[in-house]
Amino acid sequence: MTTIHEVAQAAGVSISTVSYALSGKRPISEKTRRRIEEAALTLGYQPDAGARMLAGRRTHIFALTEPLRADTHAPTHMAFVLATAVAARRRGYDILLLTDEQTSEGMNRVTASNLVDAILVLDVAPDDERAAIARSIRTPTIFIGIPDDAHGLTCVDLDFDAAGRIAVDRLADAGHERLTLLGQTEVAYRKSNFPRRLLHGVEDRALERGVSIDWVTTGASATDAVAVREAAASALDHGHRAFIVHSVDDVHEALLSVFADRGLRVGRDVSVVSAAASFDTSTLSVPVDTIPLIPQQSCELAVELAVRRLEDGESTTGIHLLPPEYRSAGSIAPPG
């Protein structure tokens, strides 16, 4: 185990010079810095994590709390975890997992023991109990998602409201007056925050534009594809030709299969926009206009905020919304 002393000795300097050279926290002459870096490299020096935490009161670890509920969409969730880990690592931070019951107990524990520099909160519920904890602890906490009461918190998320409005705008611009929103599962509208924000944006703008909205909740499992098909069929029978989909890939495919069955061509006979899909929509069997939910963006911003707060002392309190982006794929047509 290489220590800072060995590096100092190899480079012929003091340990404080090594520390400063490696952290860049004070100017070091170019040639001694190079000697030190070389010594550190050849010796495979990595500062001892414990010593660094103790002396520097910085752990270079972020906690990630994720309450893995049964209805959590695993692929989406994994994408967020992965994106967070990658973003954190790029800034020199590791991710410590806090699951389930640990959420509240764990947040307090890692704070009390100075195990982490900041806490990132995933899968935020409207009445999330972690909001209160975040306010009560000194550890900087960043929410990826927005609870109903975000007072005093730092939150990051896609602007689902705006995404909903944009989707309506595009379809209304094309001349559609009756839209169908294939939404998430019913439970998602209670336990999650973003579905209702998208719904709100959709309803809001629909009212402004004078178009009607049919809101249909969907199932998440493959067996529910039947229900989606029925809902779509019914909408078509009622003359609806414009669809906003805010759901998992299976629901998209179920909808597209109904079109195919009826010989309806997307972008010609029917119009579809996929809003805030977290999966790769380019793998859909038919190209569909998309307002993508990019986990990387939210997670990177969250990490960025945590780092700014820690390293620059900047206050980050407030809600940070990422503007949605519209990706056209030719799936919108006039009502015909």
Next chain:
Amino acid sequence: MTTIHEVAQAAGVSISTVSYALSGKRPISEKTRRRIEEAALTLGYQPDAGARMLAGRRTHIFALTEPLRADTHAPTHMAFVLATAVAARRRGYDILLLTDEQTSEGMNRVTASNLVDAILVLDVAPDDERAAIARSIRTPTIFIGIPDDAHGLTCVDLDFDAAGRIAVDRLADAGHERLTLLGQTEVAYRKSNFPRRLLHGVEDRALERGVSIDWVTTGASATDAVAVREAAASALDHGHRAFIVHSVDDVHEALLSVFADRGLRVGRDVSVVSAAASFDTSTLSVPVDTIPLIPQQSCELAVELAVRRLEDGESTTGIHLLPPEYRSAGSIAPPG
């Protein structure tokens, strides 16, 4: 931030007595111990993580490496991560995530910086590069899964070989002489280790019992359900009435739907065994005999081994196979 000094003062003892009382590493009189525990509790004392790492040489953190490939089945993967985190936490350890490129770089880094006490390896590939790294570092490493060359490693896994043999036995016992194995995706047989072990067990025992095996690989996505249906239909047309399924829930349902379409009753007209399913098979539309793959079991054993190695100095090298368990649900019938 409560320190050990404050606890010592509150309890009227020295800090070393507090340390020993809380760690239990040396006998403390009942009454002083109680005083100390009470003081620690009321003060909300949690030992400083950094100081503990530095002074002891134990971090109480496990690293978890997971190379999240594109073909990873997210729900299964999440179950393993969750099970590991829960098992670790129960023993007083936290989980640090090591993803992707970090796998090799990360394993070396956490070892060099003494960030973790042990490393748990998930999603093991046949030619896993982490095997070589595990051999080269001093940090105890436990594989959940078995690479082709497991020499010198500690591995934990379900005995897929035995699971395959049991499945064949049950069906052969019922009198079936022609079996169809609906397996995993093709890529899984190359990139993963366990599918081929199950296949091996099935083929092996089939040979011994003198029954024939048809091995069919499946897709994982919903769109591949069609292929599964065709394979099943073809098998039925050839007079096969016995199926072993080693795949995700969608494939199970696709198979069951073919039976339903033909009016074939599971456990009467056709026989089905689900082998090493990682999802909850009780949610299937029809009860099916199961040889479950229980992530909790593997993960708990892995954590248990790591702890034994760390705390008792016990050597754990070798392959630790969990015996499969057969759960009957009446889905096997004679060939009729």
Next chain:
DNA sequence: TTGAAAGCGATACCAA
């Protein structure tokens, strides 16, 4: 059964 004190290996302050 308990206490005193020597580290553990960094960081960062105070000097030079």
Next chain:
DNA sequence: TTGGTATCGCTTTCAA
């Protein structure tokens, strides 16, 4: 531009 060193909070040996 660099060096010496107090310090972080705990674990553990050595004494009592």
